[in-house]
Amino acid sequence: MTIKLRLARIATAIERRVDPIVQRKRVASVLEPYIGYATPEHLVVRGRVLGRVRKGTVRAEQNRWTNLRQMLSLFLTNEVSDITVHCDEYSAISDDEGYFTILVPRDERVGWVEMIIHTGQVTAICPVFVPFAGASLGVISDIDDTMMETGAYSLWRNLWTSLTGNALTRNVFPDAVVLMEKLFENGRNPIFFVSSSPWNLHGFLDQIFERTGLPRAPKFLRDYGISETQFITGTHGDHKGRAIDVILTANPALPFILIGDTGQHDAQVYSDAIQRHPERIRHVILRAPGRGADAEDMRYVDAIRHLGVPVTVDADYTTAIAALR
Template identity: 25%
Template sequence: MHYATTENIHTTYAEKPRQKVSFFRKVRHAVHSLETRWDHVRLSFKHRFNLMDPVIIFPYRGLGNNREVYIKGRIQENEGLAVEKREDMTVWENIRLMYRRYESDEIPYLPIKGTFYGETIETRADDEGYFEMHFKPGKDLVDPNTEWHHVDLHCPAHKYTLDKDLHARAHVLIPNEKAAFGVISDVDDTILKSNITNFFGKIKTLLMNDAKSRVAFPGIAAFYRELRKGTSNEEVNPIYYVSGSSYNIYDLLDRFCEVKEIPKGPFMLRELGYTRDQVFMQDTLGYKVSMIQRVLSYYPDLSFVMVGDSGQKDPEIYRKIVKQYPGKIKAIYIRNIDQSEQRQSEITAIARELHGWGVPMLLIDSTKEAARHAAELGLITEEGKQNVIDDADKDLREEAQANAN
């Protein structure tokens, strides 16, 4: 007779999760295989019947230091999104543009070269058209007084590029030696009102608003400009935007910051699509943690201020980072979006815990509160604080006037 031992029981229960994981992995692989075949059929059909739109290299802003640089981009058909720079966009035009963003047709597996300070790297786009490059430029090649650098990109002629060479330039942020600290910021409901906690509100905002009509939180542009300056008169402190939004709306977020005069910086967003290891979209929490870790790893001697909101998991993510990088984070500001009693209690507990690590975390109802606290910590000047307060009051008046109309 066979008797169950502790080892047998552990083995029996341990096998079930492995079987589940194996099943879901097989499903992901099957879906990925079908999508890959569909992409091949789609591109072959469009090419055969001259339905291809012009193909472009869409580079995203990169980041790095004088020893290592990272960039990312995508090869895709040009969906004509530059039309959004018009001032008279209608609701239906916004909806159509948003559809184009998410319907964007990637061009997979094309070879691409990048050159940075004489170093050339060759790689190939993946099945979703994305590519990444890591450069090792050498300390003496990078001007320490220049913040923005560029990588020249080239994709050789191919039938899917309509037999034309593709060229583009990616911009890379390497902090000036004068930088006192950096800023890591969320986007949705942190700088941009997105209604992220309200599903229907989020969809309405996403579909019906262009970069100009989207609303920034009062005073946020001035606050980030002052954080860029710190206590100096030069805007040298770098800002990095880490968001759960997808790269499909990269151009929208970039244009939004330009219109609202929010300092530019690299956007680290998520990929959409099916891969062998991903179903539709990367996990938000894990992705944001990994991207923040990437930023921090590039700048071991730079401390950071972190800004997020209470609507999702920013406090939990930032707590994890504080514990992984003790002494690295100067302050955390969390915009008070989810005002439920349970969420307030959770954030209070996290703030209390982080206080024990020597990191203040403030739950703020307005940007003015963050500015006052930042001035107390010596992150910005008293004059800078007043600039933020004045701009916040101005933004509030303009927002009230717009709502009245």
């Protein structure tokens, strides 16, 4: 038995014994909404039920120790399971990690739709983006080292950057903002962000996007829960692949552009997605951070091109932006 598998089973056993004790003391005091999306049949209303949320005032000049404490506090969630959350006459029950998804029949509304969700006396507004009929394409983009500098290609650099910065100091690539503005076309084309960042960072990422001008859009982040077979459930590639499948299925009439980087095997993930969804991907754009694309990255880039999909690989988005012009 591998060390990871042993850790997973030990962690699961501890979690099962502790959760019933903790749950008795929990009440739903916060509904944390996540940006929802639309399918041909439904509005997908998403969020999480929490017992509390720790928030602190953020200043650009605060020291790294303060940043670290505030970032770690985002992970000290008190999630609440088995809570019924309502939206109109529809409802869902929060799972073991507090997550819920409510499917509301789609009507004629497009653009940003605000859905009121509630449980008991706790109420929140969940924004849902519904693409316009005139959309010409959709965009699926990674975030780390694609939209903003993270150093995800290096574990320790990634941890240092992620935990010691804050929403006012994180560096978003200026050319990434230009690229997304051109693809977004003032809201005409839907954009979706897929990242291995945990759902705990949803609000944090929203703040960064609003500050830097990146489009507000549905995000598909990762659940870092524990299962009996994995210490952290799922893998980076599995998560991204599933999210891409969900987005393409939700928008069956649109071709898509995939944007990522060469630091986390996005070329391989995108190559696999293109094979699962032939004729759906129009172009792949890859940023090459750090030392750039290695031989394995380029092998998958060549595989994508062999499938008939053009790929732009560069240290920045200059070439991709010029092609859009």
